[in-house]
Amino acid sequence: MAKTQDDGHDVVIIGAGAAGLACASDLAKAGLRVRLVEAEDTVGGRIRTDRVAGFTTDRGFQVFNTSYPQVRRRLDLPALFLRAFTPGVLIHTDRGRIRLADPTRRPRDGVTLLTGGQIRPRDLLAFGVLSARAVLEPASRVRARPDVTTRAALADAGFSEEFVETFFRPFLSGVFLEDSLETSARFFHLVWRSMLRGTLCLPRDGIGAVPEQLAGGLPSGLLRTSSPVTELTQTGVVLAGEEVRARTVVVATGAGAAARLLPGLAPSAGRTVTTLYHAVGSSPLSEPTLLVDARRRFLNTCVLTEVQPGYSGDGRALVSTSVLGAPGPVEEAAVLTALAEAYGADTRTWEPVHRVTVRGALPVMPPPMLLTRTTRFAPGRYVCGDHRATGSLQGALASGARAAREVIADLKATGTP
Incomplete structure (x- = not known):
């Protein structure tokens, strides 16, 4: 008793x-x-954050968004010693990397897209309209819209299937932890809005x-x-x-x-995700930018020490890579092969530091x-x-x-x- x-x-x-x-x-x-x-x-x-072999490793790849109303209300942001990611993403494709950035914060990158011919004008126009609405439209309007899948909403917004497959599907797979774009468009619009209105960061001592x-x-x-x-x-x-x-x-x-x-x-x-942490002698990407794969062999990867150098205790770079589910040894080896292509680096020398699988990391949101x-x-x-x-x-x-x-x-x- x-x-x-x-x-x-x-x-x-x-x-x-x-x-x-x-x-x-x-x-x-x-x-x-x-x-x-x-x-x-x-x-x-x-x-949660773990300290493993002198490295700071979060329980799965996580970012901190400064635009959330509850965050602004409850937290002392300066006390977290935040450092930001680049406001954009790099996409590894068979034709090389494409950089897609917020043109309001990185105008030069927007000009490059316009003049480089990597993305069709139709998609750039749709991207600009989507982003402008996200910044200017009140959240109440987003909540009031009829809800469909994110894939359907992107098609209705005028994006080509090629652009959806090249950018939105690989990028949002890491946000929603699913790669079919079946998540609620209502949630997608709120996420897009928060990303454009805020800054994605990492605290000095981990999430x-x-x-x-x-x-x-x-x-x-x-x-x-x-x-x-x-x-x-x-x-x-x-x-x-x-x-x-x-x-x-x-x-x-x-x-x-x-x-x-x-x-x-x-x-x-819920959705399951696994994050792999590797220590590397020198940084394979000398900028604090998220890298995604158009072929979706991994969700996303980044050099965490480019965002927060203190995540490494011995001066080596710390690379974080997230994948759907709980991959076995064969699948994990295939991820390293994909990372070698994406970073243009010899990943055979990368030292495994930590691996964490989070079950129920996000709720399913259809x-x-x-x-x-x-x-x-x-x-x-x-x-x-x-x-x-x-x-x-x-x-x-x-x-x-x-x-x-x-x-x-x-x-x-x-x-x-």
């Missing part, structure tokens, strides 16, 4: 990822007595610095790590043979764990897609996370904030201060 810990909590939150941290912060600010429990030894969920900063703003004693929850009870939650009582429980875990803890919750499908859903599951039971909103840091934080608002509203409705 579980021993009962009765600290008089109003709310127990399970999971100290971005959603749980946002929810805990907002509930604590509202004056509620909150306990946040996390199964792992530190916060972050899928937003794990983001949840660490969020956790650092919580009241002392609120967070408890290394505390996996085994079940929910009528009066709280059970962890390590101990019941923590609370009238309200918020499940802020990943989709799979949420479905296990809340029987009857419809499970959300159309028609609800950009946000209520977190209410049952009386006194709530569920939040990016699988309840959009597959992004913004989605996770916004879902956690919504859970806090709904908890506060429901407690007030029952006469709880």
